[in-house]
Amino acid sequence: MHPRDQHTGSVGNTAESAAQPLRSDAERNRARIIAAARTVFGRDGLSASMASVAREAGVGIATMFRRFPTKEELVAAVFADRMDAYVRATAEALANPEPWSGFTSYIETVCAMQAADRGFADVLTMSLPGAETLEACRAEAYQGFLELIARAKDSGDLREDFTSRDLVLLLMANAGVLSATGEHAPDAWRRPVAWMIQSFKTPARGPLPDPPEDAALYQAMRRTSLGLTSPETGKGR
Incomplete structure (x- = not known):
C-alpha cells in the first residue's frame, strides 16, 4: 500500500x-x-x-x-405500546364467551388504562392524523368495539340506543374526572364509570337525547389535539 x-x-x-x-x-x-x-x-x-x-x-x-x-411524532413514540395494549384489550373482550361481560370488562379495562396514565387518557380522546400508527391501532380497536356492541345487543343485554359514540363521550368524561380527582382521590373514576355501565344495560329506563353527529364528535376530538404540532418555540398547546 x-x-x-x-x-x-x-x-x-x-x-x-x-x-x-x-x-x-x-x-x-x-x-x-x-x-x-x-x-x-x-x-x-x-x-x-x-x-x-x-x-x-x-x-x-x-x-x-x-x-x-412535531409533538405528534413524540406522542406516537411514547404511546405506541399502550395503543398496542388497547387493541389487545379489544381482542381479549371479544374472546369472552359472555357478550355482556366482554363488553363491560372492555370498558372497565380502557378506563383503568386512562387512570394509570394521564397522557394516555388524553390520547384516547384525541384524533391525531399525523400519528398514523396510533390512528391505525385506534381504527382496529374501534372495529372490535363495534363487534362488542353488536354481540351485547344480540344477547339482549345492551340497550338498543347505545352507539359507539357513547364510548367516546364516556372516555372524555372519565378523562375529566381523572384530571379533577387524580391527585387526591385516584379511584374516584370507578364510581361514575360503574354508573354509566349500569345505565347501558337493558331494560332502558327512558329515552336519551340524540348523540352528537360523527363529524361533530370528530371535530371535538381534533380540537383537543390542536397545538400538538409545535414550532421550535418549545411551547405546548
Whole structure:
C-alpha cells in the first residue's frame, strides 16, 4: 500500500469510529426523550410543553426537535405500546364467551388504562392524523368495539340506543374526572364509570337525547389535539 493510502485509510477509520458514537448518542438521546415524555405526559397530560420534556430529559430544545420535529411524532413514540395494549384489550373482550361481560370488562379495562396514565387518557380522546400508527391501532380497536356492541345487543343485554359514540363521550368524561380527582382521590373514576355501565344495560329506563353527529364528535376530538404540532418555540398547546 502506498504511504498516502495508509494515511487515508487511517483517517477513514478514525472518521468511521467517530461516527459510531454520534449515532449511539443520537439513539441515547432519543431514548432519554421518550422516557422523559412518559414521565411528563403521565403526570401532566399532553398539555405539557415540549420544553418541559426536554428539561426532564436533560437535552436542549434543538436536540428535542431534531429527534421529534412535531409533538405528534413524540406522542406516537411514547404511546405506541399502550395503543398496542388497547387493541389487545379489544381482542381479549371479544374472546369472552359472555357478550355482556366482554363488553363491560372492555370498558372497565380502557378506563383503568386512562387512570394509570394521564397522557394516555388524553390520547384516547384525541384524533391525531399525523400519528398514523396510533390512528391505525385506534381504527382496529374501534372495529372490535363495534363487534362488542353488536354481540351485547344480540344477547339482549345492551340497550338498543347505545352507539359507539357513547364510548367516546364516556372516555372524555372519565378523562375529566381523572384530571379533577387524580391527585387526591385516584379511584374516584370507578364510581361514575360503574354508573354509566349500569345505565347501558337493558331494560332502558327512558329515552336519551340524540348523540352528537360523527363529524361533530370528530371535530371535538381534533380540537383537543390542536397545538400538538409545535414550532421550535418549545411551547405546548
